[in-house]
Amino acid sequence: MNTTEEIEDFILNGHLHYVPHVSIDCAIFGYHEQQLKLLLIKHKFINGFCLPGGYIKRTETLVQAANRIVEERTGISNLFLQQFKTFGDPNRAQINEFDEEKWFQATGVRITKDSWLIDQTISVGFYAITDFEKSIPSPNMMAENCAWFDIDSLPKLEFDHDEMVKDALHTLRVQLYHYPIGYNLLPEKFTLTEIHALYETLLGKKLDISNFPKKLIALGLLKKLDEKRSIGAHRSPHLYMFDKENYNKALHEGLVLS
């Protein structure tokens, strides 16, 4: 949406093209060298920072909508977006966070309290994780700012997005051995130290490195190679890689552990 006409049409007729009362919000985590960040947007017409979000077209699936919304809002694509929870508390998106004057200044279009956009909305939460060095935000004209924020120093978010982030991160951690992580965050062949550092950063706690790879190897996700990386005089750690077929299967289906 880049013109006043498009915005006006969206406000007046959007309910014909989008499913009213439903939205999507995305918690996009970024990892690089033991740092964990979150992608946030500051819209021109909302006072604080939010997760990238938007509405679902009547002709698209939820995951198609999530991908389109992320690309339109942030410029970032090729994420593996997964649903984690739907949020529907009655007071989750209070009208007082929405600044009608700022919206008018940003868009040139008036929006009233009867608008389908303001009525009670549930939100389907998606999350993804990417390498923040490779995913550079390029937001659309509705945003004032779109950037990566360190997970331990996030600003207070609008609506119920603080709760969404907390739930998304918890889901990522609970599901860590069921929906594999790492394929787009590590080199094709990596050392045990590199994958261990990734998992420690994601879990937010220390992990015993000697035990660490056994579970991933037992699950068929990780293979130890005969190859080594030559780092220094007395250091040539073995390299590992993901078993791509098992990884993709687990990613789409989820692993059941017994």
Added chain:
Amino acid sequence: MNTTEEIEDFILNGHLHYVPHVSIDCAIFGYHEQQLKLLLIKHKFINGFCLPGGYIKRTETLVQAANRIVEERTGISNLFLQQFKTFGDPNRAQINEFDEEKWFQATGVRITKDSWLIDQTISVGFYAITDFEKSIPSPNMMAENCAWFDIDSLPKLEFDHDEMVKDALHTLRVQLYHYPIGYNLLPEKFTLTEIHALYETLLGKKLDISNFPKKLIALGLLKKLDEKRSIGAHRSPHLYMFDKENYNKALHEGLVLS
């Protein structure tokens, strides 16, 4: 909803009291002595069987709505209902499954294709598991039948409810060691054989019994007691019980494994 006036009001004005375009559907699993079943409803105005479902009041949270819907539709209460996935494919609830004549015969009220009830609806899926010997269905007047069906011989379901059941069962299995199961399905003190049989039934596969309890004990969910149950001349298996505090914590928060 038990009278024609209530149904008429629901059709005409329901969008004021319920959130349009959103529904909830519940996959309620039943367990007893190594049998796994699913609770299904046959409405008077829909041709085939469905999961119990309904609409969300504007004043309730999603889980409050899920509990109310299950109680109204099936008469069953005190379930621990958990969200597992939201379904939003554009063609998920085709109008041809809805029989307008049968609806009129069942309710005495006409419904048109413009009705908020027929428009595109996404559905938030919840699941729960209970002891089917203790949870006896008692459906409301909109249903022709509400009963437990063996999980391996389910009738073909309406809408996308086959997909919902498959996803719900898969979620239950993936989450088995993160969100504990068993507290309402076993006696307060049970033998290893009893809990092992429960887990085998839920997972749908054989589990090595000698290894089985170690994970649950290591997670702090299960305690081996000094007590034994006297079964026969040479059989006095140890009894086990859940650690109630750890169990409840895991149930509400989910366990992160490292």
